[in-house]
Amino acid sequence: MRRVEVGFAAAAVAGVAGGLAAWGSGWWGAGVAGSVLLGGLAAEWFVRRRVRAWAYCERADDLLVRRGVLFSRLSVIPYGRMQFVDVRAGPVERAFGLATVRMHTAAAASDARIPGLSGKEAARLRDRLAELGEAMAAGV
């Protein structure tokens, strides 16, 4: 998902820069376009790794969310502790039919976000989490 976003942005910028280059018809413009493209590719590489590292696993009693390449994080969120689940889709996400599911517990620090799920999967996950959360609810 993020990959799409970055790739998209890089292509657009490169396009504009290319246009500028053609219009100015100088080496200078071409250099700019090239470096932007290069930057985009590098970002693409980073983001791809980031996306690959993002994973989640529904276990019997809790949800595991793993993310991060440089700083790797693994969150364990018991279903019973979930206060609410929210599903979000920004404009770019919506354009690709994707959504972000986010779990909230009473603790501010616990951060479990799963971006780039397909709309259907996001809805399924949300309903399942809500159901499990209700079944196992524990107080604060």
Add this chain to the structure above:
Amino acid sequence: MSGFEQGRWRRLHPLSPLVHAGRLLIALAVVAAPSAALGHGAWESLGQLGTVVVLALLGLVAWLVTRWRVDGDDLRIETGLLRRSSLRFPLKQVQAIDIVRPGLARLFGLAELRLRMAGSTGGHARLAYLPAREADRLRRQLLALGQGGVEEPAEPDEERVLLTVPTSRLVAAIFLSRVGLLAAAMLGGLVTIAVVSPSATRGVSGGSIVYALAAVTGLWRRFNGAYRLTVAEAPDGLRLRSGLVATTAETIRPGRVQAIRMVEPLLWRPFGWCRLEVDVAGRQRAEHEGGPERRQLRAVLPVGGRDLAQALLERIVPDAPGERRPPPRLVLLKSPLRYHHLSWGRTDSCVVTTSGRVARTTDWVPLAKVQSLRRVQGPIQRRLHLVTIHLDTAGRNVHAALRDRHVAEADPALGRLVELARAARAAPSSRPTV
């Protein structure tokens, strides 16, 4: 007299607006008195009089439109003239009830009742002001209602005083704290300047008076907040009472303590002193409390010896782990300052961790209160095969972290902690104490 009958709307005490505006009025009087005494223009005094009248009117209106009642298991408050708001506070979710009495309110025999809820933003019920005796009765009734629908408030029950903080020790401790040292340094600086060049004193003192005032206020707040702090154990929770001018009486309900922290600042260590704080759910305190107070947790023990802290700790967490494991030696490379303070230990119901660079902090988290667990590994940690495991609670800012443990130790520990936390959740409220 029995409790407050259900469903009837009540008003706050008629003197409340006066107490609310008290500080402002005093300030105004200070400003206005000299000009009135000197016989300045009548227009000026008229303007000041007008301000007072407008303030009084506003206060009166605010009082007129505010009412409250106990409604089943809820406390309901309605307030506001233009923006009418109706608030409902479920008593089952009350974390703690405070009775706060500023100096002026004490003069009139009034008190403010404050209910702390678990919500993260602004979820506080405030009834300011009620007659002091009524506030106390209401507190008892609300606690009883929240605990299981006993209609009648319990009798003024016996409580067991666990400790009182001696004033001399408190003063010493405050002077050895960061704020105290800062104030002392400032005072010292001023005196030095006055001795070296008396002519410069005027200018310097004029400029620094604001800071001096801030420091004094900070010191005073701390002193007042912890003055003669008494911790008592009662059937409806842990009671904390303190204050010289403005007094606070807090009741923390049983089982609502999310985490406990013990802080041992460097300067206190020679005396073997420490501070013990408890963390309750809900992220903010009332907005008019000062910045430092908001960040600082409620200190159950502002200053005291380790044995005292240990005794108190055993009251709050019955099953505190005894032995702690030191970190692997490799950690010296990664966090040399912290290394000597790092350790962790656990029993089946509680985890303890220590950390801190200069001041040592020790955090106890009951596993039944753990909201989620996180395993975090940074780039340097990965090189050294270290990992940090965080235990998040619903509290304001205490959370235990098993910092910089070896992967071979941490990963099985994480699995075990997840299981233990699950077991602790499944067996609720088996713990009798707070």
